[in-house]
Every structure is written in structure tokens, then in C-alpha cells.
Amino acid sequence: MATTTDQIATPTQSNRDSLDGTAVRADFPVLNQPTGDRPRLVFLDSAASSQKPQVVIDALTDYYERYNANIHRGVYQISELATERFEDARRKVARFLNARSPRECIFVRNATEALNLVAQSWGRANIAAGDLIVFSTMEHHSNIVPWQILAEEKGAILGHIR
Numbered sequence: 001m002a003t004t005t006d007q008i009a010t011p012t013q014s015n016r017d018s019l020d021g022t023a024v025r026a027d028f029p030v031l032n033q034p035t036g037d038r039p040r041l042v043f044l045d046s047a048a049s050s051q052k053p054q055v056v057i058d059a060l061t062d063y064y065e066r067y068n069a070n071i072h073r074g075v076y077q078i079s080e081l082a083t084e085r086f087e088d089a090r091r092k093v094a095r096f097l098n099a100r101s102p103r104e105c106i107f108v109r110n111a112t113e114a115l116n117l118v119a120q121s122w123g124r125a126n127i128a129a130g131d132l133i134v135f136s137t138m139e140h141h142s143n144i145v146p147w148q149i150l151a152e153e154k155g156a157i158l159g160h161i162r
Helices: 013-017 021-026 054-066 077-097 111-126 145-154
Strands: 132-136 157-161
Touching: 054 077, 111 145, 132 145, 145 157
Parallel strands: 132 157
Antiparallel strands: none
């Protein structure tokens, strides 16, 4: 089944106010399989790997079948199509997030990469010796280590909210 990025929803007031958890769960095929003595899988390791809804699986299949090429680099048809689809997705994400510009939307592989990118770009430019970097004791390791490294490099102070 071919999938287009047109299937990405734009939030409306009505769907912001309510969420049907059963319907959301049904979108994730892996969660609908039995495991052990439970009728359905309960997956709590999303920090390490996130499960994909069917629409994402379909979009990835479509990509690998029709557009698998480097973006922004090739001067051949498949590369140009892949670039067009990539930038179309960026525009749709920007609209979904109400970003001022698609250029504000940066795609990364995962939260760890995103947090490292923020610490090593924004953090390096804006954190100075003596500044306080505060995070809660509930933070995932991936949101602590980049700030620890930056604090050591810059002479900043780490603080914990308990």
C-alpha cells in the first residue's frame, strides 16, 4: 500500500481535547500481539527504541520501494523525488508544530542525538562559566550526560530539582 505524507494529521481543537487510547494502540501492529500470559504486548522500553504505527511502516516501505536515494545530493530522478518528499515532510511537520519556517525543523535519528545536538550547538554558544544548568532527578541519562560534558567544558554548575 502506497502511503503519502498527506496522511499526517494537523491538530485541531477537537482532537487536542480528547485521545482514544484504544484507537491509538490499534495503529501499532506490534502492540496487538500476545506476550506471555498477557493478551497484548505492553512495551515500556521506548527510550531505547520506539514502536512504529502502521502508517509509518507503510511510508517506510513506500520509501524503500520507490525513493531510496540520497537527498540534496543527487542529480538523478530518484534523488530529486526523495529530496522533494523529504522537504514536503519538513513543511508538513512545520505546519503541524506551528513553526515559523520549515527551516526550524531538524530531523534527527532519536532523542539522544537531538539532546546532544542542542547541548553542543545552543549550549556551547550560550552557556558560560558559572551558569547554572538545572534538570530533574527524573531525567533520562541521555538528557544528563550532554549537559555534564558541557558543564565540565564551560565551567558551568549542574543543579538538580528534586
